[in-house]
Amino acid sequence: MSGKRGLVMGVANNRSIAWGIAKAAHAHGAKIALTYQGEPLRKRVEPLAAELDAAVVGHCDVTDPATIDAVFAETERQLGGLDFLVHAIAFSDKNELDGRYVDTTADNFSKTMLISCYSFTAVAQRAEKLMTDGGSMLTLTYYGAEKWMPHYNVMGVAKAALEASVRYLAADLGPKNIRVNAISAGPIKTLAASGIGDFRYILKWNELNAPLRRTVTIDEVGNTGMYLLSDLGRAVTGEVHHVDAGYHIVGMKNPDAPDLTLDRD
Numbered sequence: 001m002s003g004k005r006g007l008v009m010g011v012a013n014n015r016s017i018a019w020g021i022a023k024a025a026h027a028h029g030a031k032i033a034l035t036y037q038g039e040p041l042r043k044r045v046e047p048l049a050a051e052l053d054a055a056v057v058g059h060c061d062v063t064d065p066a067t068i069d070a071v072f073a074e075t076e077r078q079l080g081g082l083d084f085l086v087h088a089i090a091f092s093d094k095n096e097l098d099g100r101y102v103d104t105t106a107d108n109f110s111k112t113m114l115i116s117c118y119s120f121t122a123v124a125q126r127a128e129k130l131m132t133d134g135g136s137m138l139t140l141t142y143y144g145a146e147k148w149m150p151h152y153n154v155m156g157v158a159k160a161a162l163e164a165s166v167r168y169l170a171a172d173l174g175p176k177n178i179r180v181n182a183i184s185a186g187p188i189k190t191l192a193a194s195g196i197g198d199f200r201y202i203l204k205w206n207e208l209n210a211p212l213r214r215t216v217t218i219d220e221v222g223n224t225g226m227y228l229l230s231d232l233g234r235a236v237t238g239e240v241h242h243v244d245a246g247y248h249i250v251g252m253k254n255p256d257a258p259d260l261t262l263d264r265d
């Protein structure tokens with residue numbers, strides 16, 4: 001990653017998956033820029049950026065296109081161009097990440113799709129202009145895009161659309177040697193994940209039933225990110241790569257795993 005310049009969007013705190021990727025990129029010699037969403041997160045992101053000698057290129061709320069333009073202009077000013085982009089952004093109303101998908105409202109459906117799916121295309125449009133010598137774009141998805149998961153609901157629908165957009169963006173940008181991939185991460189306790197109903201149960205279920213009999217860390221997602229963002233993955237595009245301790249190959253509960261009781265406090 002030495003000599004590569006990357007914009008990492010989606011650091012909220014030191015538990016964020018984006019932070020795991022930013023740390024790995026820095027450790028491998030990349031120059032990083034970070035964005036933050038709103039003032040409360042600026043106070044968290046600035047000290048983290050200092051740890052990586054990273055630029056902070058401003059506030060970005062992907063529902064406000066002017067803020068996307070502003071952070072890309074600042075990235076160009078500070079880094080001079082881009083070799084990679086990390087999009088680790090998702091949002092849905094917490095009330096609809098519990099219970100039944102069929103009860104999703106039109107308003108939250110649109111908002112979830114805009115923030116969790118379209119925003120990757122919106123940032124890809126800007127990043128393409130800065131990737132004058134090829135590049136690599138990476139987003140984050142979850143197995144709930146492929147299979148039903150309890151409470152994932154509209155976010156599962158948005159992630160399915162996000163995975164489809166990875167393929168369409170990869171086809172559009174491939175002729176410019178810009179690669180587009182996703183990591184499908186296993187469940188990790190982050191701020192965003194805390195909004196999902198019965199998340200502790202989901203974590204425990206994965207730990208007991210994944211082939212590696214454990215969950216994954218942000219550092220492990222970060223390390224796999226290096227393969228997709230660096231020249232190691234230079235022939236890989238349009239891919240959804242699972243980093244989930246193998247959970248996605250499982251078809252049935254491990255018979256040796258104990259039965260779990262639902263703990264909702």
Ligand SMILES: NC(=O)c1ccc[n+]([C@@H]2O[C@H](COP(=O)([O-])OP(=O)(O)OC[C@H]3O[C@@H](n4cnc5c(N)ncnc54)[C@H](O)[C@@H]3O)[C@@H](O)[C@H]2O)c1
Pocket residue numbers: 009010011012013015016017018036037041060061062063087088089090091115140141142143184185186187188189190191192193
């Ligand atoms: N934690 C998990 O179990 C898990 C598993 C698979 C995929 N993912 C995905 O990883 C990505 C990162 O999430 P995380 O788990 O690290 O949680 P996180 O809360 O640390 O990060 C989510 C980020 O999204 C940003 N965001 C939300 N709405 C935004 C908006 N309107 N404009 C700009 N930014 C906005 C937040 O500021 C935050 O930085 C998400 O796409 C999430 O769906 C998470």
